[in-house]
Amino acid sequence: MHVNTDVVVIGAGQAGLSSAYFLRRAGLDHVVLDEADGPGGAWRHRWPTLRMATVHGIHDLPGMPFEAPDPDAPANRVLPAYFADFERRNDLRVRRPVRVLAVRDRGGLLRVETDRGVWDTRALINATGTWTRPFWPRYPGQELFRGRQLHSSQYRGPEEFAGQHVVVVGGGTSAVQQLLEIARHGTTTWVTRREPEFHDEPFTPELGRAVVARVEQRVRAGLPPRSVVSVTGLNLTPVVREALASGVLARRPMFERFTEDGVVWPDGRHERADAILWATGFRAAIDHLAPLKLRAPGGGIRLDGTRVVADPRVHLVGYGPSASTVGATRAGRAAVKEIKHLLAPAAA
Numbered sequence: 115m116h117v118n119t120d121v122v123v124i125g126a127g128q129a130g131l132s133s134a135y136f137l138r139r140a141g142l143d144h145v146v147l148d149e150a151d152g153p154g155g156a157w158r159h160r161w162p163t164l165r166m167a168t169v170h171g172i173h174d175l176p177g178m179p180f181e182a183p184d185p186d187a188p189a190n191r192v193l194p195a196y197f198a199d200f201e202r203r204n205d206l207r208v209r210r211p212v213r214v215l216a217v218r219d220r221g222g223l224l225r226v227e228t229d230r231g232v233w234d235t236r237a238l239i240n241a242t243g244t245w246t247r248p249f250w251p252r253y254p255g256q257e258l259f260r261g262r263q264l265h266s267s268q269y270r271g272p273e274e275f276a277g278q279h280v281v282v283v284g285g286g287t288s289a290v291q292q293l294l295e296i297a298r299h300g301t302t303t304w305v306t307r308r309e310p311e312f313h314d315e316p317f318t319p320e321l322g323r324a325v326v327a328r329v330e331q332r333v334r335a336g337l338p339p340r341s342v343v344s345v346t347g348l349n350l351t352p353v354v355r356e357a358l359a360s361g362v363l364a365r366r367p368m369f370e371r372f373t374e375d376g377v378v379w380p381d382g383r384h385e386r387a388d389a390i391l392w393a394t395g396f397r398a399a400i401d402h403l404a405p406l407k408l409r410a411p412g413g414g415i416r417l418d419g420t421r422v423v424a425d426p427r428v429h430l431v432g433y434g435p436s437a438s439t440v441g442a443t444r445a446g447r448a449a450v451k452e453i454k455h456l457l458a459p460a461a462a
Contacts, residue, residue, distance in 0.1 A: 115231030119143050121453060122226050122235040124402075126208045127155025128175065129432030130241035131197060132446030134206045135176045137239075140454050145233060147226070148210040149246075153201055154194025156245035163271045163295055164189045170287070170349075173443055175200045214242075218405045224427055237453045240403060241431045241442075244396035251283070251394055255372035259390070266393035272296045275389060279303070281377060283368075284393030285310050290348060290363065292393060297362050303385060307368050311347035312354070332434070333417045336410025339398070339434035398433055420449040426456060 123133050126148035137144045150158065167185035172193070174180050178200050183192045201208060213229045217238060226233040248265040256263075266288045272295040282293040285306035293302050333339055348354070357363040369377035369385075376386040400415070408424045410416045416423040420431050429449040430436075436445030 116234070117145070117231065118223075118234045119145050120235065120457060121145075121237045121239060122147065122224070122233050123239045123241060124214050124226070125155070125241035125243060125432070126150070126153065126197075126201075126206075126210070127157075127241060127243050127432065127442070128173075128197075129243070129436065129442035129446055130155075130239070131200055131206060132176055132443045133239045133241060133431055133449055134208075134446075135200075135204055136447050136450035137453075138204065138206070140450055142450070142454065142457070146206060146208045147212040147214060147228060147233075148208050149213045151211050152194065153198035153208070154190075155197065156243055157193035157197070158190055159245060159267065160190040161269045161271060161292070162188055162190060164291065166192055168291055176443055176447070178203065214402045216402050216405050219425075224406075236427065236457055238428045239431055239446075239449050239453070240400065240428065240433070241446075242399040242402075243432050244398055247397040247399045247401075248392075249394050249397050250392055253369070253371055258374050259372040259376075259387075260374050261376075261387055262389040264389070264391060266292060266391060267396075269391065272299045275300045278388035279386060280389045280391055281305055281369075281385070281387045282391045282393060284391075284395065285348070286393060286395060287348065289391075289393030290354065290357075292391060294353065294357055294362065296391075297357075300388075302362070303387070304363055304365050305368055306365055310365055312350040312358075313347045314350040333414060336412040336414050336416040338412075338414040400430075400433075403428070419452070420445050421452055426452075429453065 120142045121137055121144040123130050123144060123146040126146055130146060134146045165185060166183050166187050166189055169189050172180050180196055214226060215229065216227045218225045223234045223236060224238050226235060248267045250265060269292050275296050276299040278300045280296050280300060281303045282289055283305045285308060293304055296302055370380045371378050376384055378384050406425055408415045408422050415430065417430060417434060420429040420436065422428040422430060431445040431449050432442045436442050
């Protein structure tokens with residue numbers, strides 16, 4: 115199959131659906147390609163014990179308020195159902211599962227090569243997020259460790275760690291949430307590279323704008339975007355306060371190396387472990403854009419808003435400053451506005 119269109123959207127998470135909504139309103143011919151089997155973006159893959167009560171605030175998709183669900187409802191069911199309803203109500207005909215292999219420049223057009231055919235397009239909105247690119251650090255002796263190693267994206271609940279000692283590595287929200295679950299079934303050690311920063315002030319619009327500005331400064335300079343938690347810190351909820359007071363969240367600095375049955379710190383102290391849980395975040399899933407050579411010398415992709423400086427036909431949403439539910443929705447609107455302007459001369 116070989117199809118021509120005005121705009122291709124890659125990814126149907128919050129950023130991709132928002133972009134598709136505004137493309138439809140703008141009357142631009144487009145297609146949305148998503149590699150998942152169904153709606154929900156990364157939410158469909160979250161661990162089953164993650165409840166809506168512990169999920170960060172979810173911003174509405176455009177034109178469709180998110181009704182507060184039962185706090186005990188599983189997030190991996192509630193959010194995919196919300197996304198699916200949004201697709202139906204707005205007649206967003208997402209093509210799935212379609213895996214994008216590469217995007218290439220073809221003399222004025224962008225060629226999107228997939229396992230289901232080829233699309234030639236005048237503009238591209240990349241909304242692939244990070245879920246498919248978990249980051250695994252490497253430490254000496256890691257291959258010697260006889261216990262289990264898993265990434266937080268592979269975590270399916272605490273019961274499988276009953277009676278075990280688990281070293282949880284990472285300073286983000288997922289690390290804290292998963293550690294607190296595991297600690298009710300086994301024992302844990304929390305390890306981070308940097309001292310965690312906790313905050314209990316409300317996440318105001320002013321704070322949100324400050325966070326976005328700090329992340330945007332990096333992508334404007336062509337540097338890889340930092341994680342949100344590295345800018346915002348960890349929310350000091352009542353549950354987290356209790357865990358800090360009880361010592362469950364007693365943080366230790368990063369270990370130096372592995373042994374067959376555990377890890378060793380620089381001072382020689384050894385700790386036995388049955389499993390290592392790497393809650394070490396993700397990287398942007400943009401390998402398919404490599405043929406376009408968009409990366410700056412700093413290793414990231416320089417953006418002006420959502421527009422890639424090196425190629426104005428390409429927009430990244432859900433990347434850098436728009437890597438949040440509220441940011442993704444705004445970025446979709448902004449990207450479509452710029453693309454409409456870009457394509458206007460050709461349409462005239």
